Amino acid sequence: MLSAYISHPSSLLHEMGPGHPECPARCSVIHDYLLSHSILDLMVMHTAPIATRPQVARVHDALYVAELEASAPTSGYHFVDPDTAMNCHTLSAAWHAAGAAVLATEIVARGEVASAFCNVRPPGHHATRHAAMGFCFFNNVAVGIAHALAECGVSRVALVDFDVHHGNGSENIFAGDDRVLMVSTFQRGLYPFSGEEALGPNSCNVPLEARSGRDALRDAVTRHWLPALEDFRPEMIFVSAGFDAHRDDDMGRLGWVEADYTWITRQIMDVAARHANGRIVSMLEGGYALPALARSVAAHVRVLIGAD
Numbered sequence: 001m002l003s004a005y006i007s008h009p010s011s012l013l014h015e016m017g018p019g020h021p022e023c024p025a026r027c028s029v030i031h032d033y034l035l036s037h038s039i040l041d042l043m044v045m046h047t048a049p050i051a052t053r054p055q056v057a058r059v060h061d062a063l064y065v066a067e068l069e070a071s072a073p074t075s076g077y078h079f080v081d082p083d084t085a086m087n088c089h090t091l092s093a094a095w096h097a098a099g100a101a102v103l104a105t106e107i108v109a110r111g112e113v114a115s116a117f118c119n120v121r122p123p124g125h126h127a128t129r130h131a132a133m134g135f136c137f138f139n140n141v142a143v144g145i146a147h148a149l150a151e152c153g154v155s156r157v158a159l160v161d162f163d164v165h166h167g168n169g170s171e172n173i174f175a176g177d178d179r180v181l182m183v184s185t186f187q188r189g190l191y192p193f194s195g196e197e198a199l200g201p202n203s204c205n206v207p208l209e210a211r212s213g214r215d216a217l218r219d220a221v222t223r224h225w226l227p228a229l230e231d232f233r234p235e236m237i238f239v240s241a242g243f244d245a246h247r248d249d250d251m252g253r254l255g256w257v258e259a260d261y262t263w264i265t266r267q268i269m270d271v272a273a274r275h276a277n278g279r280i281v282s283m284l285e286g287g288y289a290l291p292a293l294a295r296s297v298a299a300h301v302r303v304l305i306g307a308d
């Protein structure tokens with residue numbers, strides 16, 4: 001199956017200080033691994049455009065965007081929370097990461113490719129309608145979903161979020177919107193300490209216990225996600241693809257491995273094949289143990305392109 005790979009050089013310029021886990025090397029190790037394992041040869045390569053202001057305004061308040069732009073430093077850092085900082089390249093990276101989501105949405109919706117993986121940062125799923133937080137500025141996946149609904153003739157979209165952290169921003173943006181079903185797993189009790197109570201009937205949140213491993217993941221997907229997705233019959237599926245539930249990643253303790261990302265991607269592919277004409281847009285979210293991140297993304301992408 002034809003799959004696109006979308007990236008942009010600005011992803012390598014936004015950085016939040018020495019030793020910060022959400023670092024430019026995340027994107028470069030993914031790129032290097034996919035290249036050196038001949039996976040990129042099988043993908044259609046694209047460079048992300050910038051998102052337009054109206055595209056971002058579908059999911060973020062204009063006042064928030066204006067404040068973010070006014071906060072951008074010309075040198076050094078501006079901290080929006082203790083863990084989330086802007087440098088002079090952050091805005092460019094954020095506009096291109098959101099633009100990657102828009103481009104991915106358009107080429108997948110048009111049928112040019114069945115799926116797209118966006119290797120861009122900053123990530124997005126913690127960014128709410130009104131606020132940057134948790135390493136996130138614009139909610140890239142939400143920008144893509146809103147674009148699909150507004151411009152691409154799609155009426156029902158599923159968002160699958162398997163990051164180790166709850167995608168509070170995405171849930172905030174789409175709470176109560178019956179055109180969007182969000183299914184997610186995350187480790188209970190981790191940042192941002194939300195998700196136990198769904199914000200609306202269109203959220204299917206499954207908190208998982210630390211050290212619950214592959215059996216709890218399979219149980220969550222087969223008993224909770226899949227019935228909800230079958231009922232909903234999404235016309236397109238978006239993935240908040242975070243890989244920080246990996247065993248090697250210090251951010252969480254779920255203990256997943258590459259085979260789990262392979263399995264979960266197959267489940268998403270099966271739903272997409274049944275209901276969505278195979279259409280999947282996958283956006284990079286978390287994942288901080290660099291070698292494990294690269295291997296896990298490769299496991300995910302190999303399934304998307306039909307090589308595994």
Ligand SMILES: [Zn+2]
Nearest residue numbers: 163165244286
């Ligand atoms: Zn995360």
